Amino acid sequence: MICALGSSLCFGMASVLQALGAREATPGTGAGVDVALQLRAMRQWRYLAGLSLDGIGFGLQIVALLTLPIYMVGAALAASLAVTAVAASWLLKVRLHRMEWAAVGVVCVGLAMLALASGAEGEQSSSEALRWAMLAAAFGVLGLGAAAGRLPGRPRALALGLLAGFGFGVVEVAVRLIDSWDLANPAVYALLLGGGTAYVLLTSALQRGSVTTATAGAVLGETIGPALVGVIWLGDQAREGLGWLAILGFTVALAGALVLARFGEPPTPLPSPELSESPTER
DSSP states (O other): OHHHHHHHHHHHHHHHHHHHHHHHSOOOOOSSOOHHHHHHHTTSHHHHHHHHHHHHHHHHHHHHHHHSOHHHHHHHHHTHHHHHHHHHHHHSOOOOOHHHHHHHHHHHHHHHHHHHHBOOOOOOOOOHHHHHHHHHHHHHHHHHHHHHTTSOHHHHHHHHHHHHHHHHHHHHHHHHHOSSOOTTOHHHHHHHHHHHHHHHHHHHHHHHSOHHHHHHHHHHHHHHHHHHHHHHHSOOOBSTTOHHHHHHHHHHHHHHHHHTGGGGSOOOOOOOHHHHSOTTTO
């Protein structure tokens, strides 16, 4: 549980630090995808610190997935939006409304319920068929993502975000299916393909549509699907007699995270006065 919460804390703080680093970088033209801005941002120590926290968070996530039910880890990762929201209100001066402060509290209550109700990691052995199914799912996410990229506006952002969440979900399940880094294990390739595809799809969704819509889709995709796989096929269970509390806690934490979905991507840097002036003012 400590690793799951630590991973959530790392991911949440990383988003804010990367936002600060991006704001310190020299702004570009603002047209299209500014790859140069990414390189300039990586010269800022805050941005690099955020990337380091992402790496630490991923390591803690792997440890958590090896010791906790997937539904518990998924809910904790969704709660990183609460960490980002609180940190953004402090460091980025982003105003949180009463509903958003309430959502932060709701996420904490949901996680507390899950902590009380969740049992140990399922001991049911995974089948070879499930490993191949995860690899097929990773390819499916890739193919559907390419098709979703052709959708218009809001539906595209939601579809890409949801598919990105499914890709991250493949990673969560694949971690449980890897006993050793045997290159003959399909789960290894499912993890690599699912994670890489998810990152590209989420980036595209955030660049081309509503941040809130894309993030909400990603949160749904990376929590509900893997949780069901863990319970049905990997033997994840709640403590005896507390199944209802686990379901309630999962639902409450997920609902709170969705309210905070607008914090799924740090605020974009403000334009410099030179770029914002009109021709007549110059």
